[in-house]
Amino acid sequence: MKSILANYQLSFVYGNPSEEDVKDIHFGKQGYIYEEWLKTKVIDGEAGYYICGPVPFLRSIVTSLKELGVNSEHIHFEYFGSAVNL
Numbered sequence: 001m002k003s004i005l006a007n008y009q010l011s012f013v014y015g016n017p018s019e020e021d022v023k024d025i026h027f028g029k030q031g032y033i034y035e036e037w038l039k040t041k042v043i044d045g046e047a048g049y050y051i052c053g054p055v056p057f058l059r060s061i062v063t064s065l066k067e068l069g070v071n072s073e074h075i076h077f078e079y080f081g082s083a084v085n086l
Helices: 019-023 035-041 055-067
Strands: 012-014 027-030 049-053 075-079
Touching: 019 027, 035 055, 049 055, 055 075
Parallel strands: 012 027, 049 075
Antiparallel strands: none
16 A cells, blocks of 8 residues: 555554554554544645544544544544444
């Protein structure tokens, strides 16, 4: 992907990473994503931001990205988490 996109960044954030996770080139951090850390990743409000995770996580990150000046049309997300009974 990096060979196609000049300013490509990928960061995996884990609550409880394995030793293998930590060694991964895309390991970003352990624990929660706070706005201060996110500020170091948001370098362009016009870039595309792709997030996946459970709903509470998505709400938090999308809100923070908007507060950092990222336009909604540049924020893309996909929900994953526990199945919900309908």
